[in-house]
Amino acid sequence: MKSKLLMIIKIGWLSIWRNKRRTLISLFSILIGTGIPTFFVCIAWGFYAGLVDDVARLMAGHVTYEHVNYRNSPSNDLWVDDIQVINKSLNNNDEVLLTKQIVNLQGVAHTAKGSVGISLMGIEPSKEITISYLPESIVEGEYLSEGDGRWVIVGSKLAESLNVNVGKKFVFTTNDIKGELIEELFRVKGIFKTGSKEIDGHFVQSDIDIARMVAGLSSNDVSQLGIIVKNPDTHERFLQEMQKTLAKKNGVFLSWQQIMPDVATTIRMDRTAISSIMVLLVVIVLFTMFSTILMSTLERRREFASLLAIGTQPIELKLQIFIETILFGLIACPLGSLLGVGIAKWTEGYDMMDVVGGKAEDMTVGGFGMDTIITPLFSIPLILQISIFFFLAVQLLSILPIYLISRISITDVLRST
Amino acid sequence: MNTKKEIVSLRNVIKNYGHGKVITKALQGIELNILEGDFSVMMGPSGSGKSTLLNIIGGLDKATSGEVNFNGKDFNTLSNKALSIIRRNHIGFVFQNYNLLPVLTAYENAEYVLMLQEIPISQRKEKVMHFFQEMGLEGLEHRFPRELSGGQQQRVAIARAVVSDPLLVLADEITANVDSETAQSLLELMETLNKNNKTTFLFSTHDPAVIKFAKKVIVLKDGKITNEQISSENIEKYTKR
Structure with missing residues (x-):
């Protein structure tokens, strides 16, 4: 059982590298998809944490x-x-x-x-x-x-x-x-x-x-x-x-x-906006990945049919496809998180006004001025949450190929070529 | 008295494709027995039903009616999962296009079925190496299919089909993609396996060279087995694609 599972994982791993370019594009899209929200969240949550702390210390x-x-x-x-x-x-x-x-x-x-x-x-x-x-x-x-x-x-x-x-x-x-x-x-x-x-x-x-x-x-x-x-x-x-x-x-x-409902509401709205961007990114990533997974499955229909013919159980092929998307996620999501954290770390200490322009006086939340110096917040649970969210979203992509495999007619596919 | 074990028994097997008024009768009342150790060849013009028959015997397709018995089991009553397990454990397949997994080496391709059967690693290695030796594939274990010639790939495919000691090996047009010399050596190899290991083979082919090796020739025409004898006069009719 163990060696069979290892073989399935091995085939899955090798299969995703058959078309390196396509795989790299997909990995890149997941990486960017995970990295951008991670970066934004680290920066924004850092601003919020700084703002809340400053205001709390100044006020009550x-x-x-x-x-x-x-x-x-x-x-x-x-x-x-x-x-x-x-x-x-x-x-x-x-x-x-x-x-x-x-x-x-x-x-x-x-x-x-x-x-x-x-x-x-x-x-x-x-x-x-x-x-x-x-x-x-x-x-x-x-x-x-x-x-x-x-x-x-x-x-x-x-x-x-x-x-x-x-x-x-x-x-x-x-x-x-x-x-x-x-x-x-x-x-x-x-x-x-x-x-x-x-x-x-x-x-x-x-x-x-x-x-x-x-x-x-x-x-x-x-x-x-x-x-x-x-x-x-x-x-x-x-x-x-x-x-x-x-x-x-x-x-x-x-x-x-x-005590400061205006500040709390503004932060909540801002967080909702970032979450919406994240959902949008997930959709873009899924579209990019969708074509990859679909192409990769359609290209291998004959291979799947012959594997089914020699006695591979459909569940084993489905597991292989599932493992392929798991591997995609396991490679790209942690790297995306690292990328986001890395960029956020790199921007630490920069004045946001130098990047976006404008006056620091204009940066107020609920009537309180914001510290415009970038101080990212590296919350491990939050970063993991984003990474896991993207990982799970990528896993959704295995649904279509798994469905296609369950519809394969061995004789039709083998006869067709 | 014939004491050989009956592996496949077909009784009045009919296979129709299509629905309503447009029905294609692929097989019409096939009666056939395949015995242990047989080296049988199915011939017939294109559209005669060879592939359909091979698929039904291999449990890849189901007959519209009739009885399909494999090693005492009625295929018509078995679920797809049960058929899949029978294929895994008792039937070897050799395809025209080899259909090896491109991401696995020659050794791993041959080992694949044994792994599905959950055979321990030591036995797997022993079996695969035994057949690789027998088939002249020594030294090619770590090569990927793309690094092998057509003949070598087909040898690996045969090794994959026979390595688990199946009751029956079904070979569909296995010489179609190789030159005549390679075809000859592949057939000799399979003949040797048949003689030494008592492996039962059923070929579907257009290749007249295969007939020379056959112990039994099954001639199919319009979905029926005919009693027609293959001779130099009529062979062209059965070998035309």
């Missing part, structure tokens, strides 16, 4: 703990209390890289030039420096440090709108948690530029202590507790666990997809 983490009603109406009077217990517990969790306490205040910034609606985010500067890309985006002045009080950093477009520079001041009008109107003077310590119109035009960061003071919150209260996890891929499971074990009655743990 991969997982966020906040008031149950805050998502529907992110107003200043919706906060979560007794946060230090939860914070301590989270910081003892092995899956957590760190947590960030956030006080968000929605309000209006005024100067003599005019008024602009802003979102002021009170953060812990010492932590922010280690996790967020905002400190690196400072183009004028300095980033915040602990105990900065009324010093804030503002976006470049906001600075322009308010006509403020480093050292200049503006008035921030908001409501405290009791609904009282509060006015507070802030002074610009630094100006940042991220490339995002939303962030650069309407975002201000301050030390959390001053934000708490303005809002009327205690040191045990926050608007949000952002959680940066070590492995963002497993954040959903982590979220479920935390919801069960840590959430209080008025608090809820939410994923970054729930």
Whole structure:
């Protein structure tokens, strides 16, 4: 049985090399078919992963703990209390890289030039420096440090709108948690530029202590507790666990997809587009391969007929054809994956804007600027998934020749030549 | 008294092709016995039904009616799979165009049937080498069919047909694609196999040279076996393609 199977595999292997040129064209088409989506997926998924991580670190983490009603109406009077217990517990969790306490205040910034609606985010500067890309985006002045009080950093477009520079001041009008109107003077310590119109035009960061003071919150209260996890891929499971074990009655743990639905939707749409391209490539590859397999089967009708005549079982011939397509897939799909990974690796570190042209500012997803430096993500399960998908698609091609073999009339074929 | 074992027995075998009003009567009431050790030759003009008869005896085609017995088994009642197993184990085929697998060497082509029969490797080697020696194919084991002459390819095809010691070898126009000298040597070879190994052969041919080797000549005409004797006067009629 073993030697028979080996013989069938051998015949299958040798048969695919009868017409080397045709075989090479087919292998090339599978290779390209597997390689292109692998390349795109490595690049795109790398962008998404980078974007999600950047945004999560800048905003409220991969997982966020906040008031149950805050998502529907992110107003200043919706906060979560007794946060230090939860914070301590989270910081003892092995899956957590760190947590960030956030006080968000929605309000209006005024100067003599005019008024602009802003979102002021009170953060812990010492932590922010280690996790967020905002400190690196400072183009004028300095980033915040602990105990900065009324010093804030503002976006470049906001600075322009308010006509403020480093050292200049503006008035921030908001409501405290009791609904009282509060006015507070802030002074610009630094100006940042991220490339995002939303962030650069309407975002201000301050030390959390001053934000708490303005809002009327205690040191045990926050608007949000952002959680940066070590492995963002497993954040959903982590979220479920935390919801069960840590959430209080008025608090809820939410994923970054729930916190930033625009980003999540854009990524989902983009992934769908790439999947569609992949399906299109499969169709093209299958068409190319189809003619090869069909020709190769029709050419060998006489051979098949004589093999059937001398006692080869139809199932053994069908197995041979199936093995031929398996061999096609086994050769080309891994090579295609390697090709895709290789090209993606080669492009690592290049600025995408140099390739596609345009301005980095235009590259925004859900209002957040994207890092245009190519940083591919080499996810082995994902790469294997593409390779296996193409491998299985190629196997579909054996259906026709197998059908043709089952229709062979030995006497007709042998008589015909 | 004839004590030879009956390998093939045909009783009133009819084979019709086509449907409705357009029916071609390929075989009309064939009665035939092939005995163990026979070296029989079927002759007849083109369209006389030789190939059809050979196909029915070989289990490649089924008779429209009549009884086809092979080694005690009624072919009409067997499934295609069962017929395929009988062909694998008991019938050898030699074709006009050799029909060797081009991707296998001469040795592997001959070994192929033994492999289908799941014979152990040591026995396979012994058998194949024995026949290669007997057929003057020594030294050609590793050559591919394209590297062999027509005569050599046909020898390999014969080796493939006889290597599993079949009860019957069916040879269809095996001398048609080789020169007369090669044809002569192939026939001598098969005659030797018949004598030494008691291999039973049934030929279908247009080649008058084959008749010289025949122990029994079956003459087919219009789908029927005739009692006509082949002579120098009428041989042209049976050898015309």
